[in-house]
Amino acid sequence: MDRRPLPRILSSGSASITRSREIARTAADNATDVLHPLITVTRGLRLLAGAGRQRWAATPRDRRGHVLFLVAACVLVVALIPYGPLLALITVMGAAAWRGRARNPAKTGPDETETARLQALYEALVPHFSVSDDPSPLFSHGGDWEKAFGTSFAFDADGRPTRLQVNYPAYFDDGDPASRARVEQVLHAKSGRNREYHFSWDEESNHLLMTVLAALPTTIAAQRFVTAPGETVLGFTDADAVPRTVPVQDGDGTRDASPVIWRTGARSAEPHLLIAGHPGSGTTTLMRSLALQALQHGDILVVEGGGTGEYGFLTGRDGVLAVECGLGGALATLEWAAHETERRLIAANRARQAGHPEPEDIKRPLWILLDRPSALGHLAAADGRQDPQELLQVPLRHGRAAGVTVVVADQFDSLDALTETVRTHTRARAVLGPADRDQVEAVLGVQPHTTPVTEVPPGRGYARLGNGPVMRLQVPSTPDPHDDATSEAQRQAVLGLLPGGGPAEERAAPEASPEAAPETVDEPVPEHLDRLVKTPAVAEG
Numbered sequence: 001m002d003r004r005p006l007p008r009i010l011s012s013g014s015a016s017i018t019r020s021r022e023i024a025r026t027a028a029d030n031a032t033d034v035l036h037p038l039i040t041v042t043r044g045l046r047l048l049a050g051a052g053r054q055r056w057a058a059t060p061r062d063r064r065g066h067v068l069f070l071v072a073a074c075v076l077v078v079a080l081i082p083y084g085p086l087l088a089l090i091t092v093m094g095a096a097a098w099r100g101r102a103r104n105p106a107k108t109g110p111d112e113t114e115t116a117r118l119q120a121l122y123e124a125l126v127p128h129f130s131v132s133d134d135p136s137p138l139f140s141h142g143g144d145w146e147k148a149f150g151t152s153f154a155f156d157a158d159g160r161p162t163r164l165q166v167n168y169p170a171y172f173d174d175g176d177p178a179s180r181a182r183v184e185q186v187l188h189a190k191s192g193r194n195r196e197y198h199f200s201w202d203e204e205s206n207h208l209l210m211t212v213l214a215a216l217p218t219t220i221a222a223q224r225f226v227t228a229p230g231e232t233v234l235g236f237t238d239a240d241a242v243p244r245t246v247p248v249q250d251g252d253g254t255r256d257a258s259p260v261i262w263r264t265g266a267r268s269a270e271p272h273l274l275i276a277g278h279p280g281s282g283t284t285t286l287m288r289s290l291a292l293q294a295l296q297h298g299d300i301l302v303v304e305g306g307g308t309g310e311y312g313f314l315t316g317r318d319g320v321l322a323v324e325c326g327l328g329g330a331l332a333t334l335e336w337a338a339h340e341t342e343r344r345l346i347a348a349n350r351a352r353q354a355g356h357p358e359p360e361d362i363k364r365p366l367w368i369l370l371d372r373p374s375a376l377g378h379l380a381a382a383d384g385r386q387d388p389q390e391l392l393q394v395p396l397r398h399g400r401a402a403g404v405t406v407v408v409a410d411q412f413d414s415l416d417a418l419t420e421t422v423r424t425h426t427r428a429r430a431v432l433g434p435a436d437r438d439q440v441e442a443v444l445g446v447q448p449h450t451t452p453v454t455e456v457p458p459g460r461g462y463a464r465l466g467n468g469p470v471m472r473l474q475v476p477s478t479p480d481p482h483d484d485a486t487s488e489a490q491r492q493a494v495l496g497l498l499p500g501g502g503p504a505e506e507r508a509a510p511e512a513s514p515e516a517a518p519e520t521v522d523e524p525v526p527e528h529l530d531r532l533v534k535t536p537a538v539a540e541g
């Protein structure tokens with residue numbers, strides 16, 4: 001059968017239709033240009049009238065008479081003065097033109113550079129989101145990016161995407177972490193490196209939302225945080241990552257910030273913490289911040305494997321039972337801590353059996369802060385002595401019930417030296433400083449939810465409590481008051497957080513805190529404990 005010819009209007013007439021459309025569009029553009037002032041004034045008059053109506057509606061009924069009278073008087077005055085009506089008209093038109101001006105001309109779509117960027121992103125995703133036998137592929141080389149990205153995108157001033165929603169085909173294996181990681185890597189690389197990206201996969205709707213996260217502020221310094229006993233602030237995170245805020249002093253003002261709160265004690269599911277990072281990433285600073293918070297309600301023992309004396313300012317302060325840098329002191333202190341944990345457990349058990357409330361002398365939390373235990377383990381091995389970490393077994397296993405909290409900090413390259421017990425029982429985790437995805441995963445157990453950046457300020461990283469979500473983290477600045485680089489204001493701020501009692505040299509005959517004293521227990525004082533109680537702040541060089 002012969003194919004019927006197309007109607008003339010659809011075949012030969014298409015050129016004339018296109019021309020007519022162009023003429024109509026040009027005429028419309030010219031008319032818009034000519035009428036623009038009129039449009040602006042009309043829009044302004046409409047806005048002014050709307051504002052007047054609102055004011056009238058907001059005026060109480062009993063005052064409307066006065067307002068009417070005032071308006072009528074103004075009209076009369078304007079009508080009587082020479083050129084009054086003309087001046088009034090000019091004024092009203094001027095006000096309307098000012099009010100009606102388009103302040104932010106609405107952007108109707110991506111510009112040329114942005115379009116090119118979207119097309120490039122689309123092309124880069126084609127190998128990941130297409131298969132050869134898809135009859136109508138969403139992603140194909142030279143295909144339409146608008147179908148894949150829709151209108152859900154935003155760009156920064158440099159033309160780099162800050163937000164992009166990608167619609168992907170249902171057959172893409174979005175449950176496979178490796179497939180996801182490949183797509184995330186492509187988007188990250190093509191959208192601009194050294195920014196932190198967050199990827200949110202909506203597996204039900206086959207959407208991937210990429211957003212660029214602003215850096216967490218680094219301006220919050222050590223201070224008294226508004227927390228309940230048993231709660232410790234590890235640092236601050238994104239507002240949508242935690243359900244709660246606390247007021248903080250930030251610079252000269254106060255604002256609400258979103259804290260990463262770690263709960264310790266008998267009801268905690270993550271009673272002990274492991275911190276990892278590269279040298280200089282801020283692990284010691286986080287330890288210092290924890291020590292200052294712990295001292296509010298408890299006692300602390302500090303064992304410093306690095307031997308840099310960065311906890312020296314704690315020596316001899318109230319609640320600081322020991323600050324140890326040497327192997328011998330560390331072993332004695334940790335042995336005491338193990339016995340103290342047992343003592344607390346026995347006392348709690350006895351009280352429970354007798355139907356009595358918990359004795360007062362086991363209520364005060366005890367914190368064991370161990371910075372770089374791997375260095376001490378190395379020394380111990382060379383010396384043929386016990387690894388101090390072995391003495392952590394009892395506090396780690398039974399500390400929760402005994403009110404004993406252990407915090408261990410070490411560097412990435414020494415994490416292998418941590419014992420199985422330390423790794424198993426430190427269920428709260430923090431990673432600080434620049435770290436790649438694998439390093440973060442090795443500590444937190446899962447990949448980070450954002451793309452780690454290579455340049456981060458000290459104290460910046462991720463935290464994860466047990467099996468909870470990974471959170472970005474910025475540790476409050478808590479410098480060493482004895483460091484020459486610390487300003488006087490910072491020094492005073494940190495020292496001001498210490499409980500009463502001056503440094504060791506300012507204090508006469510240091511005594512152990514009563515809570516640490518073993519006399520409350522029926523058992524005889526073990527020798528190592530006796531030694532510690534008599535010399536509470538031993539710092540071996």
Ligand SMILES: Nc1ncnc2c1ncn2[C@@H]1O[C@H](COP(=O)(O)OP(=O)(O)OP(=O)(O)O)[C@@H](O)[C@H]1O
Nearest residue numbers: 278279280281282283284285458459475476477479
């Ligand atoms: N949260 C923070 N805010 C501001 N500055 C910080 C923060 N954390 C660390 N710093 C600064 O970074 C430097 C290194 O910090 P810190 O000593 O805590 O790191 P580290 O990981 O313990 O490294 P190292 O083991 O080499 O001592 C210090 O100058 C410290 O003041």
